[in-house]
Amino acid sequence: MKRTILLSMALLSLLSCGSTSKKGKAKTQATAATEAEAPKGGEAIVYFTKDITPESLVKIYKALGKSASGKVAVKISTGELGGHNYLKPELIKPLVDSVKGTIVECNTAYEGSRSNTEAHRKTISEHGFDKVASVDIMDEEGSVKIPVKDSSHIKYDLVGSHLGRYDFMVNLAHFKGHAMGGFGGVLKNQSIGVASAAGKAYIHSAGYTQDVAEVWSHVDNQDGFLESMAAAAQAVHEYFKGNIVYINIMNNMSIDCDCDSDPAAPKIKDMGIMASLDPVALDQACLDKVFAIKPVEGNDNTDFVERVKELHGTHTVEYAEKIGLGTRKYTIVSLD
Numbered sequence: 001m002k003r004t005i006l007l008s009m010a011l012l013s014l015l016s017c018g019s020t021s022k023k024g025k026a027k028t029q030a031t032a033a034t035e036a037e038a039p040k041g042g043e044a045i046v047y048f049t050k051d052i053t054p055e056s057l058v059k060i061y062k063a064l065g066k067s068a069s070g071k072v073a074v075k076i077s078t079g080e081l082g083g084h085n086y087l088k089p090e091l092i093k094p095l096v097d098s099v100k101g102t103i104v105e106c107n108t109a110y111e112g113s114r115s116n117t118e119a120h121r122k123t124i125s126e127h128g129f130d131k132v133a134s135v136d137i138m139d140e141e142g143s144v145k146i147p148v149k150d151s152s153h154i155k156y157d158l159v160g161s162h163l164g165r166y167d168f169m170v171n172l173a174h175f176k177g178h179a180m181g182g183f184g185g186v187l188k189n190q191s192i193g194v195a196s197a198a199g200k201a202y203i204h205s206a207g208y209t210q211d212v213a214e215v216w217s218h219v220d221n222q223d224g225f226l227e228s229m230a231a232a233a234q235a236v237h238e239y240f241k242g243n244i245v246y247i248n249i250m251n252n253m254s255i256d257c258d259c260d261s262d263p264a265a266p267k268i269k270d271m272g273i274m275a276s277l278d279p280v281a282l283d284q285a286c287l288d289k290v291f292a293i294k295p296v297e298g299n300d301n302t303d304f305v306e307r308v309k310e311l312h313g314t315h316t317v318e319y320a321e322k323i324g325l326g327t328r329k330y331t332i333v334s335l336d
Contacts, residue, residue: 044281044327049335050272052251054094056335060275061095061170063335064245068099070167074133075193077174078105078124081113082261085252086127087174093132099170103135106160106193109200109212112261138162139196146239150231150323153207153224157191157235158199168243169236171279175248175286176266177255177304180204180219181226182313184257185283186246187320191232203228223315230320233279237325246282247275253290255307267300268293280326284317 047063049056074096079086096103107120114120117140124135138160145156146163173189181188192200201215206224209215219225237244250271256263271289276282287308293301308314321328 042327043329043331044276044278045333046274046276046278046281046285046330047333047335048272048274048285051336052091052249052270052273054091056273057091057095057247057249058098060273060335061098061245061247063333064275064277066243066245066277068101068168068170068245069243071165072099072101072168072170073104073136073163073166074099074101074170074172075104075189076129076172077189077193077258078103078114078120078129078135079127079258080261081123081126083258083263085174085176085254085256085263085266086258087172087249089128089132091249092172095170095172096133099168101133101170102166103129103133104138104160104162104166104194105135106139106195106200107137107197108259109197109204109215110259112259114259115197136162136165138194139199143196143198146235148231148235149238150227150234152231153221153228154202154231155207157232158196158202158210159194159236160196160199163194163236163239167240169240169245171244171246173246173248174252174258175250175274175283176253176257177307178257178311178313179260179307180311181229181316182308182311183283183287183304185248185286186279187229187233187283187316190236190244190279191229194236195232199232203232222312226312226316227319230316230323230325233320234323234325237279242277244279245275245277246279247273248282248286249273250286250289253304255303264303267303269299276330278326278330280317280320280328281330283320284328285330285332287314287317 178184198210205218206221208218254263
């Protein structure tokens with residue numbers, strides 16, 4: 001009963017945060033960039049477009065005003081074989097080309113089509129990503145430790161060893177539900193997604209083990225897992241010294257992740273693309289947008305909301321704000 005009350009309070013907090021967000025008209029890129037780096041009133045700028053096209057993806061990236069430089073990693077999920085909701089290569093190709101980026105991924109900590117490098121490369125090829133860009137499986141040669149600011153659970157972040165090759169990251173996430181985290185957006189893409197297979201085990205077990213063979217017997221600390229994700233996302237942000245841009249694409253929003261080979265069919269209509277220099281504000285804005293849907297046939301958020309509530313998914317953004325990764329307060333700037 002106590003947990004149910006706490007989850008209800010978290011949901012109410014989430015909804016109230018969304019009600020205080022503002023909308024504004026698009027400004028010039030120079031003005032927008034200045035405000036994004038130094039938002040007024042402690043609010044982050046979150047850009048939005050309803051248009052989900054390759055052109056609008058490039059447009060929203062440019063609106064952020066932070067140009068990629070040096071060796072650029074474009075972090076996506078390449079998706080499990082059998083799944084079909086992952087971001088499609090033809091959608092992301094112009095953005096990857098515009099930043100001269102390399103698509104980066106890491107192997108999974110569960111049995112499947114991406115659990116080792118050989119199988120993962122076959123999946124990448126099957127899904128067509130290697131036809132639009134170079135793809136680097138960052139933990140192909142193992143892991144490296146990077147420091148965390150919050151060591152409540154994990155004492156370091158264990159990432160793919162190839163992370164050191166890159167100077168800048170485009171965190172390009174597919175916003176959707178998730179069977180363990182409640183939802184997945186840029187915070188998950190930067191924590192679990194950038195972690196090596198051993199690092200994924202370490203985060204999922206809230207610091208208990210790095211052994212992928214035993215991790216699933218030690219995933220009983222749900223809030224610890226969510227807090228570990230926030231800490232790992234912060235570690236990657238600090239590693240790049242802020243040289244990261246964050247983009248969530250809100251399409252094919254199943255309650256299941258792209259790591260699911262047989263995901264539930266999406267019940268929510270595609271909503272658009274959102275982007276920010278603040279990952280906490282971005283995930284919060286996307287959650288608010290989905291939670292604000294009034295369920296009707298053909299656009300029903302009920303299952304999504306229930307999954308987030310059941311798994312206390314809002315705690316990830318709440319904790320990320322608490323440890324200083326970003327703010328849950330934001331202003332929406334429409335590019336439409």
